[in-house]
Amino acid sequence: MTFEPEQLGQSRTDLAEKLRELHKRAGLTGDRLARRCNMSQSQISKFETGKKTPKLVDVERILRALDAPAELVTEITALARIANTEWQDKRSSWRRGMEKRQAELASLESEATELRYFLPAMITGLLATPEYIHASLSHTPGDPSRTIAKKLERQAILYDSAKTFTFLLTKQAVRWAIVPHSALAVQIGRLTSISYLPPNIRMGVIPLGVVMPRGPMNTFTIYDDRLATVENFTGRMVFRDPRDISEYIAIFTSFERYALFGGEARDLLEQCADPYR
The missing domain is CATH 1.10.260.40 (lambda repressor-like DNA-binding domains)
Structure with missing residues (x-):
């Protein structure tokens, strides 16, 4: 269709x-x-x-x-x-004000108990340092200071033990340098620190060169089993049809099998950070 x-x-x-x-x-x-x-x-x-x-x-x-x-x-x-599908274009978000988008995301995160993030190309705001967030907003119009503040406020949700988070990042996402190398080393260090926050947070890193049956097409987030958002350069799709959400959960699960977690993930993150220190 x-x-x-x-x-x-x-x-x-x-x-x-x-x-x-x-x-x-x-x-x-x-x-x-x-x-x-x-x-x-x-x-x-x-x-x-x-x-x-x-x-x-x-x-x-x-x-x-x-x-x-x-x-x-x-x-x-x-x-x-x-x-049951919604298209949210970025230009509309810019017109409304990016801080309003942050409020919407905070609402989604507060309502969900199980959150899954697939990050094939960049690091999501919940895991980002202030410098990384600032760089990620460089293409958006206007003063980003309020949006940066809202993104940092949202990070407090990671410490809510009533929720579970699974972050799947590719090695490419970890190493994509939108900030200077010294700042990227700090950003990777933050990922390592957050990986020590079990049991409610699981940080998985997919190594390069792993043979996988399908490509990492898009960044997507799944909120429980009721909603999934899929991002591209010009906006995002919001899916509420249970069949679509089930498909994204199945895709996430298939990628999860190839990821390293715990000490193995931290070792890989250290390897990624070493060239930038």
């Missing part, structure tokens, strides 16, 4: 309209449909008015309850999958 970013907002409206039309065509009362779906009537009403976006599993339950024809099932489930 392919789509343009502008389809994402429209798909939510189209999905609500299709569900509303199908319900009307079936001639069922809202209460009767709710009983068939094992949902509340108010929940279905919110789906049909566009006030709430149903998950794909909710749509499938409604379609079964309405005995929808196969061609409509295909069309409406495709709409539901698009509606």
Whole structure:
């Protein structure tokens, strides 16, 4: 399935309209449909008015309850999958203010209990030194000082023992020098220090030269089993469809098998830092 970013907002409206039309065509009362779906009537009403976006599993339950024809099932489930995907372009983030984006990330992190980060090219803000963060924002417009402060504030979440974090970095990500070599040595040292924060933090490093079945296409983050974000140069996709999230968890797990953890990861980090000291 392919789509343009502008389809994402429209798909939510189209999905609500299709569900509303199908319900009307079936001639069922809202209460009767709710009983068939094992949902509340108010929940279905919110789906049909566009006030709430149903998950794909909710749509499938409604379609079964309405005995929808196969061609409509295909069309409406495709709409539901698009509606559960969001495109956030970087230019919009810049216009709103990057510190607001930091507040959104902090909210996602506070709500999740298990967080997984796949970092094939750069180090994420939760693990970064102030100098590294400043360098990573060099391409963004405006004064980055407030954004840097917000990123550093977010790092306190690492010490919340009620949460678990798994960071998977490639050796390339560790050594990508967006800061001077002396600062990069300090940054790698921070990674080593954070790796000593078990049991809630696992720091994995994937060595170069390991034969792997698939390439490291994108940076992505998984929040529990309810949401995944995937980043590229111009923005990020947000996936809420459980099938998409399951796929990203499977990819993460496959990469995790090739990573070094604990003392082996720290030895590799030391090897990375040595040339920059």
